[in-house]
Amino acid sequence: MDRDAIIAASKKHDIVSGKPYKYGTAGFRMSADLLDGVAFRVGLLSALRSRKLSGQTIGVMITASHNPAVDNGVKIVDPMGDMLEQEWESYATSLVNAPTHEELADYYQKLADTLKIDLSSPGKVIAGRDTRPSGITLVTALADALAATKTEYIDFKILTTPQLHYLTRCINTAGTPGAYGEVSEVGYYKKLVEAFYRSLRGRKVTGTLSVDCANGVGGPKLSELLKHHDSTKTGLDVKVCNDDVLRPEVLNLDCGADFVKTRQRAPPSPKPAPGDRWCSLDGDADRLIYYWVDPDTGFFMLDGDRIATLAASFIADLFRNAGLDGQLRIGVIQTAYANGASTKYVEQHLQLPVVCTPTGVKHLHHAACSYDIGVYFEANGHGTVLFSPDAVQTFKTKEPQSPAQKDALETLSALADLINQTVGDAISDMLMVEVILAHKGWSLRDWAMTYSDLPNRLVRVEVGNKDLFQTTDAERKLSHPAGCQDEIDQCVKKYTNARSFARASGTENACRVYAEAATRSEADELANKVAAIVKKYGGE
Numbered sequence: 419m420d421r422d423a424i425i426a427a428s429k430k431h432d433i434v435s436g437k438p439y440k441y442g443t444a445g446f447r448m449s450a451d452l453l454d455g456v457a458f459r460v461g462l463l464s465a466l467r468s469r470k471l472s473g474q475t476i477g478v479m480i481t482a483s484h485n486p487a488v489d490n491g492v493k494i495v496d497p498m499g500d501m502l503e504q505e506w507e508s509y510a511t512s513l514v515n516a517p518t519h520e521e522l523a524d525y526y527q528k529l530a531d532t533l534k535i536d537l538s539s540p541g542k543v544i545a546g547r548d549t550r551p552s553g554i555t556l557v558t559a560l561a562d563a564l565a566a567t568k569t570e571y572i573d574f575k576i577l578t579t580p581q582l583h584y585l586t587r588c589i590n591t592a593g594t595p596g597a598y599g600e601v602s603e604v605g606y607y608k609k610l611v612e613a614f615y616r617s618l619r620g621r622k623v624t625g626t627l628s629v630d631c632a633n634g635v636g637g638p639k640l641s642e643l644l645k646h647h648d649s650t651k652t653g654l655d656v657k658v659c660n661d662d663v664l665r666p667e668v669l670n671l672d673c674g675a676d677f678v679k680t681r682q683r684a685p686p687s688p689k690p691a692p693g694d695r696w697c698s699l700d701g702d703a704d705r706l707i708y709y710w711v712d713p714d715t716g717f718f719m720l721d722g723d724r725i726a727t728l729a730a731s732f733i734a735d736l737f738r739n740a741g742l743d744g745q746l747r748i749g750v751i752q753t754a755y756a757n758g759a760s761t762k763y764v765e766q767h768l769q770l771p772v773v774c775t776p777t778g779v780k781h782l783h784h785a786a787c788s789y790d791i792g793v794y795f796e797a798n799g800h801g802t803v804l805f806s807p808d809a810v811q812t813f814k815t816k817e818p819q820s821p822a823q824k825d826a827l828e829t830l831s832a833l834a835d836l837i838n839q840t841v842g843d844a845i846s847d848m849l850m851v852e853v854i855l856a857h858k859g860w861s862l863r864d865w866a867m868t869y870s871d872l873p874n875r876l877v878r879v880e881v882g883n884k885d886l887f888q889t890t891d892a893e894r895k896l897s898h899p900a901g902c903q904d905e906i907d908q909c910v911k912k913y914t915n916a917r918s919f920a921r922a923s924g925t926e927n928a929c930r931v932y933a934e935a936a937t938r939s940e941a942d943e944l945a946n947k948v949a950a951i952v953k954k955y956g957g958e
């Protein structure tokens with residue numbers, strides 16, 4: 419290893435000392451001013467990771483998703499487009515926290531030794547970034563680390579997070595039987611549009627769809643996709659809104675999927691006309707929320723739980739029609755934040771199993787892999803549907819016994835191409851929703867009628883020390899601090915159909931309290947009471 423080269427390059431990209439850096443659910447995410455040294459060190463780690471995996475390509479995405487414009491983040495993507503393996507998260511944390519440039523180079527060498535990595539073997543890393551201006555300097559820091567370690571590097575420049583995941587998988591599967599697609603942004607658009615045509619099977623989408631792009635990267639990318647799409651074939655008429663990426667300060671400001679989900683209302687601008695079909699993406703286009711504003715009843719939101727139930731019910735129907743019932747297993751994966759009514763609908767109405775995992779896509783993704791079809795969504799709109807290689811093979815090879823079976827098998831096959839298999843992808847999920855609504859002949863209101871959500875409230879609670887809060891049972895209960903869960907249980911007991919839990923956020927310095935109950939006022943009251951309990955136990 420060229421220790422001197424690493425030390426010299428590192429000196430150009432200092433970390434801000436005294437900050438505890440931790441690779442969390444969103445990689446490293448914080449104020450962009452603090453990230454230059456972090457991006458450099460993530461470069462070192464991805465170079466190691468690529469060499470550990472026999473030179474397979476590793477992806478690095480620079481984004482802070484739905485956070486304000488001043489923040490940024492750095493996240494590593496494994497070769498198949500999934501999240502960095504958990505064990506390596508702690509290597510990332512240690513590498514980033516090395517106090518001096520010399521100790522950094524020593525730890526890099528030590529990791530290579532312990533993990534038996536041949537530093538002279540080839541390594542390759544690709545990168546993408548969202549539209550935040552700070553991304554440009556962070557990419558430079560990353561590139562410097564890759565140059566210092568003689569790692570091959572391609573900068574794909576501005577991308578959505580799911581596009582970077584797609585490209586990583588494409589590169590690593592190119593030329594193999596599992597080739598995922600053409601290694602280019604255009605290849606991504608062509609794959610999605612072609613699969614969209616095939617999935618619709620001649621059906622037409624009805625009604626304009628206005629898409630609020632959070633003034634983030636999803637805006638220009640969606641417009642790009644639409645250049646490859648012939649709306650006369652599909653009926654899909656998209657109006658791209660909130661796509662101003664020239665004024666960085668408006669990113670995620672009063673718009674986007676996170677705004678809509680947390681405020682439970684439509685963005686103030688542009689004002690949705692009553693009855694119009696709307697959806698919102700977040701700042702890096704991996705979350706999706708649908709909604710409309712009803713002239714009589716007001717705003718109505720269809721979140722990640724709704725997308726999961728819609729997809730699960732459609733795929734289960736296709737299974738029956740294809741004669742695959744009982745042959746392949748479908749499962750729905752949720753977190754504790756899923757509305758209780760959605761869980762009940764999947765278990766009792768759709769008769770499908772539900773698994774609850776801790777927050778964070780890597781947990782959901784992992785659990786989804788144990789099904790032939792794993793539908794996973796966080797309530798906030800991040801999720802996808804995973805098809806196992808066996809399932810995809812079955813769709814292609816099963817001999818249909820009737821035209822209806824043939825149709826169902828071909829629809830399933832097309833869906834497996836339409837839905838991003840690496841990570842939740844708002845643009846791909848949006849096309850999936852449009853396909854399902856077109857097949858069912860449903861409006862957003864029909865979709866909303868499937869079940870009624872329990873009123874719920876999510877509260878952020880500032881505490882002295884969030885690390886005091888430790889959970890068990892897929893984060894639905896607190897094991898620590900002692901006594902806190904008992905008090906929450908006593909409180910929940912007083913309400914009808916109620917549920918509440920508290921946990922430390924993995925991305926912010928705070929705790930989150932979720933509560934649902936039979937009525938809006940009860941849900942609000944319960945959330946506030948549990949928040950007060952959390953505050954009391956939260957330390958100075």
Ligand code: NG1
Nearest residue numbers: 443444777778796798923924925926
């Ligand atoms: P934290 O901050 O750990 O609650 C939030 C979201 C997650 C996930 C991550 C990563 C909620 C309640 N939590 O995690 O679902 O999306 O950010 O972005 O929405």
Ligand code: ZN
Nearest residue numbers: 483700702704
């Ligand atoms: Zn996001």
